[in-house]
Amino acid sequence: MAVINNRPKPVTIHEVAAQAGVSIATVSRALSGSTTVASPTRERVLAAVEQLRFRPSRLGQSLAEGRHAANGIVFPDLSGPYYAEVVLGYEEVAAELGSSVLILATHGRPEPTRRVLELARRVDGMVLMGRTVPDEVVSQLTETGIPVVLLARPAVGESDTVNVDNEHGTRALVKHLARHGYQRFAFVGDPAESPDVAGRYAAFRASLLEAGRRPPREPLRCAFDVSSGRRAALRALRRALRPEVLVCGNDETALGALEAAAELGLSVPGDVAVTGWDDVMAARYAGLTTVRQPMRQLGATAARWLQERIAGHGEPVRRRVLQTQLVVRSSCGTHDHESEEPR
Amino acid sequence: MAVINNRPKPVTIHEVAAQAGVSIATVSRALSGSTTVASPTRERVLAAVEQLRFRPSRLGQSLAEGRHAANGIVFPDLSGPYYAEVVLGYEEVAAELGSSVLILATHGRPEPTRRVLELARRVDGMVLMGRTVPDEVVSQLTETGIPVVLLARPAVGESDTVNVDNEHGTRALVKHLARHGYQRFAFVGDPAESPDVAGRYAAFRASLLEAGRRPPREPLRCAFDVSSGRRAALRALRRALRPEVLVCGNDETALGALEAAAELGLSVPGDVAVTGWDDVMAARYAGLTTVRQPMRQLGATAARWLQERIAGHGEPVRRRVLQTQLVVRSSCGTHDHESEEPR
DNA sequence: TTGAAAGCGGTACCAA
DNA sequence: TTGGTACCGCTTTCAA
Numbered sequence: 001m002a003v004i005n006n007r008p009k010p011v012t013i014h015e016v017a018a019q020a021g022v023s024i025a026t027v028s029r030a031l032s033g034s035t036t037v038a039s040p041t042r043e044r045v046l047a048a049v050e051q052l053r054f055r056p057s058r059l060g061q062s063l064a065e066g067r068h069a070a071n072g073i074v075f076p077d078l079s080g081p082y083y084a085e086v087v088l089g090y091e092e093v094a095a096e097l098g099s100s101v102l103i104l105a106t107h108g109r110p111e112p113t114r115r116v117l118e119l120a121r122r123v124d125g126m127v128l129m130g131r132t133v134p135d136e137v138v139s140q141l142t143e144t145g146i147p148v149v150l151l152a153r154p155a156v157g158e159s160d161t162v163n164v165d166n167e168h169g170t171r172a173l174v175k176h177l178a179r180h181g182y183q184r185f186a187f188v189g190d191p192a193e194s195p196d197v198a199g200r201y202a203a204f205r206a207s208l209l210e211a212g213r214r215p216p217r218e219p220l221r222c223a224f225d226v227s228s229g230r231r232a233a234l235r236a237l238r239r240a241l242r243p244e245v246l247v248c249g250n251d252e253t254a255l256g257a258l259e260a261a262a263e264l265g266l267s268v269p270g271d272v273a274v275t276g277w278d279d280v281m282a283a284r285y286a287g288l289t290t291v292r293q294p295m296r297q298l299g300a301t302a303a304r305w306l307q308e309r310i311a312g313h314g315e316p317v318r319r320r321v322l323q324t325q326l327v328v329r330s331s332c333g334t335h336d337h338e339s340e341e342p343r
Numbered sequence: 344m345a346v347i348n349n350r351p352k353p354v355t356i357h358e359v360a361a362q363a364g365v366s367i368a369t370v371s372r373a374l375s376g377s378t379t380v381a382s383p384t385r386e387r388v389l390a391a392v393e394q395l396r397f398r399p400s401r402l403g404q405s406l407a408e409g410r411h412a413a414n415g416i417v418f419p420d421l422s423g424p425y426y427a428e429v430v431l432g433y434e435e436v437a438a439e440l441g442s443s444v445l446i447l448a449t450h451g452r453p454e455p456t457r458r459v460l461e462l463a464r465r466v467d468g469m470v471l472m473g474r475t476v477p478d479e480v481v482s483q484l485t486e487t488g489i490p491v492v493l494l495a496r497p498a499v500g501e502s503d504t505v506n507v508d509n510e511h512g513t514r515a516l517v518k519h520l521a522r523h524g525y526q527r528f529a530f531v532g533d534p535a536e537s538p539d540v541a542g543r544y545a546a547f548r549a550s551l552l553e554a555g556r557r558p559p560r561e562p563l564r565c566a567f568d569v570s571s572g573r574r575a576a577l578r579a580l581r582r583a584l585r586p587e588v589l590v591c592g593n594d595e596t597a598l599g600a601l602e603a604a605a606e607l608g609l610s611v612p613g614d615v616a617v618t619g620w621d622d623v624m625a626a627r628y629a630g631l632t633t634v635r636q637p638m639r640q641l642g643a644t645a646a647r648w649l650q651e652r653i654a655g656h657g658e659p660v661r662r663r664v665l666q667t668q669l670v671v672r673s674s675c676g677t678h679d680h681e682s683e684e685p686r
Numbered sequence: 687t688t689g690a691a692a693g694c695g696g697t698a699c700c701a702a
Numbered sequence: 703t704t705g706g707t708a709c710c711g712c713t714t715t716c717a718a
Contacts, residue, residue, distance in 0.1 A: 006655075006657075007488035007655070008486075008487070008488045009488075010487070010488070010695090012694090012695055012696085013695065013696060014695080022704080022705085023704070023705045023706070024695090024696080024697095024705090024706095025697080025698080025699095025704075025705060025706075025707090026703085026704060026705075027696095028696070028697060028698080029697095029698090029703095029704090032697085034697095034698090035698090035703085036703070037703075037704085038703055038704085041703080041704080053487070055460065055463070055464055055487070056464070056695080056696065057406075057464065057694085057695050057696065058464035058465045058695095058696095059402055059405050059406040059411070059694080059695070059696080060406065060694075060695030060696030060697085060710090061695075061696055061697080062402050062696090062710090063400075063402040063403065063406055063694090063695075063696070063697090063709095063710045063711070063712095064695080064696045064697040064698080064709080064710055065696085065697070065710090066697095066710070068402070070445070070465065077431075078427055078428075078430060078431035078434065079427075079428070079431055081424060081427070081624075084421055084422075084424070084427035085421075085422070087421060087446075088420075088421035088422055088448070091421065091446060091447075091448055092448070095447070095448070095452070095458070100445055100447075100461070100462065100465055101445060101446050101447070102413070102443055102444060102445050102446075103430075103434060103444050103445075103446055104434075104438070104443075104444070105431070105434055105435070105438070109438070115438070117398065118443070119443065120398070121398055121399070121400065121401035122401045122413065122443055143351075144351070144353070144396070144398070145350035145351045145352075145353070226624075252624075255624075255628070280624070280625075281424075281569075281595075281598075281623070281624070281625040282623075282624040282625035282627070282628050284625070285598070285625050285628035285629040286628040312349075312350070314349075353711095355710090355711060355712090356711065356712065357711080365688075365689085366688070366689045366690075367689090367711090367712080367713095368688075368689060368690080368691090368713080368714080369687085369688060369689075370712095371712065371713060371714080372687095372688090372713090372714095375713080377713095377714095378687090378714095379687070380687075380688085381687060381688085384687080384688080399711080399712070400710085400711050400712070401712095402710080402711070402712085403694090403710075403711030403712035403713085404711080404712055404713080405694090405712090406693095406694045406695070406696090406710090406711075406712070406713090407693080407694055407711080407712045407713040407714080408694090408712085408713065409694070409713095
């Protein structure tokens with residue numbers, strides 16, 4: 001137990017007050033600028049602050065003010081470009097609006113609920129992404145009075161919700177694939193893994209049915225990473241009746257599918273077409289047809305709404321569904337007009 | 344000013360105490376488990392806690408305990424896979440060790456110093472990455488008693504420092520390129536942009552000189568993104584005496600260089616070779632020769648050390664330089680033995 | 687085993 | 703314009 005903790009203890013407002021020969025109330029006023037302080041007094045205070053290198057304790061301040069001036073974002077994971085971009089968009093706006101940003105990755109960790117509730121004790125509000133906590137926890141938070149904005153997940157109660165349009169994005173994709181003339185579609189990805197994938201699979205299935213086709217087989221369930229995608233795609237591609245298209249839940253899965261095809265000596269898109277979701281940087285170099293979603297904007301919108309909720313204006317519940325963009329590259333088939341790819 | 348802030352005010356320890364018919368001291372003890380509390384009393388307290396859904400205020404707790412139980416990481420940006428991976432590695436370990444994690448991206452924002460000092464008021468310690476704040480701020484923080492771990496930047500004073508071995512990584516790369524027989528090397532990237540790039544350029548220059556070559560020209564300065572890399576590479580490739588190799592400061596720059604070459608109708612590696620740094624996911628699909636660095640491990644090590652500093656054991660200063668790995672792909676030239684690429 | 691009370695470091699109201 | 707002081711919500715001595 002030989003803790004040799006020799007940190008200088010922080011300067012407090014009392015020492016500044018003593019040094020300047022005023023009361024702590026005056027120091028507080030001089031620094032906040034709220035009330036008027038006589039110029040000479042202010043000078044003395046600021047000099048003392050300067051000299052003692054006084055930085056007010058955030059804890060004292062927050063306790064007195066009754067707010068943290070911080071908010072948080074909870075997401076499954078930060079690996080892979082998708083979440084990183086969303087978090088970046090979030091941080092950017094939150095910082096702009098004067099809040100500190102706490103992050104919490106739940107994926108693969110025990111007790112996500114406990115961690116989220118712990119986070120809730122240090123913030124004025126939080127953004128919850130995807131499949132991080134059960135609905136009950138969302139309700140519990142809002143009942144406790146903590147504003148919550150949901151991101152990339154279904155609405156719960158009266159919380160604001162921001163989502164991407166999985167429905168239309170998928171339909172546009174399937175429609176494009178249908179024009180290529182493909183008949184046998186397979187979906188790679190686990191709807192249970194994330195609400196987004198669930199939405200994409202549902203739309204995939206629905207649009208095939210509406211086109212008068214047979215219902216697709218069960219999705220080839222797999223996690224979000226490349227190697228899981230590869231394994232799942234191998235299963236599909238080894239079937240007697242090989243699918244003509246692998247519609248993948250996200251880009252990393254699709255990149256794994258490309259690997260699988262290569263491994264089996266199948267050409268893409270000749271023997272099998274492959275599509276993804278997200279349009280991560282690698283997708284471009286892999287020639288992957290995919291659906292781009294506005295990742296930063298998802299985070300930015302959530303941050304802005306959260307701040308407004310915290311400010312406490314009584315806006316009605318807001319739900320936003322951001323649009324996607326089909327990005328056609330080579331992996332879905334050959335095209336006459338070179339490059340539908342947007343700049 | 345019509346703020347309709349109707350949040351239920353949080354349950355405090357006093358209400359729990361009243362409900363359980365004990366003092367707040369007893370409630371605190373019953374919850375912390377530190378001191379002994381008679382079983383029946385504890386039962387009553389826990390029942391009250393349950394019934395009132397009491398969650399202790401983090402602010403009160405931290406103020407009394409004299410610690411935040413949180414720490415922070417400051418980085419230039421979160422876009423691009425590099426920082427995201429480092430932050431992920433950091434968050435993972437920090438959370439494991441029981442700290443909440445605050446993030447702060449400085450890049451392109453005004454007043455990075457003010458923001459960092461503001462962050463310093465809410466954490467027990469922090470990790471500072473790359474070119475985020477000037478050395479004086481680092482000193483100022485440590486003098487104030489806030490433990491700091493530096494990441495991907497030169498040491499300052501007595502702070503722990505974690506870096507990647509830019510020196511050896513670059514030498515291995517240049518050596519490999521020299522074996523290809525290339526004579527005219529150009530460096531793409533701005534040493535002023537980050538300490539890492541500075542280190543890479545220095546090693547690049549040194550190893551060429553040591554090999555008895557003429558000193559290379561000035562680096563083609565550019566920012567870290569693909570399009571900046573593209574523009575810089577265009578400048579180089581349009582020179583009368585075209586370089587045979589573009590050694591780029593990071594992968595995104597290199598991907599831009601690949602674009603530039605394609606634009607000019609130059610084949611890679613036939614007409615010009617290109618290399619990167621980081622081994623981001625896209626590098627693989629672009630066939631980019633690069634140097635892999637252990638990004639997560641950088642973050643993880645920093646988090647662990649920071650925690651130890653905060654715990655206050657008086658270890659001597661630590662400096663770690665993590666090793667890199669050359670990843671040879673097609674962009675640097677043709678190879679006999681297919682794929683030196685590690686799995 | 688429990689309670690009273692003194693902090694922890696601020697903010698803001700009320701008087702002077 | 704300033705000072706005194708009552709909080710904010712918790713932890714932790716010190717006594718009982």
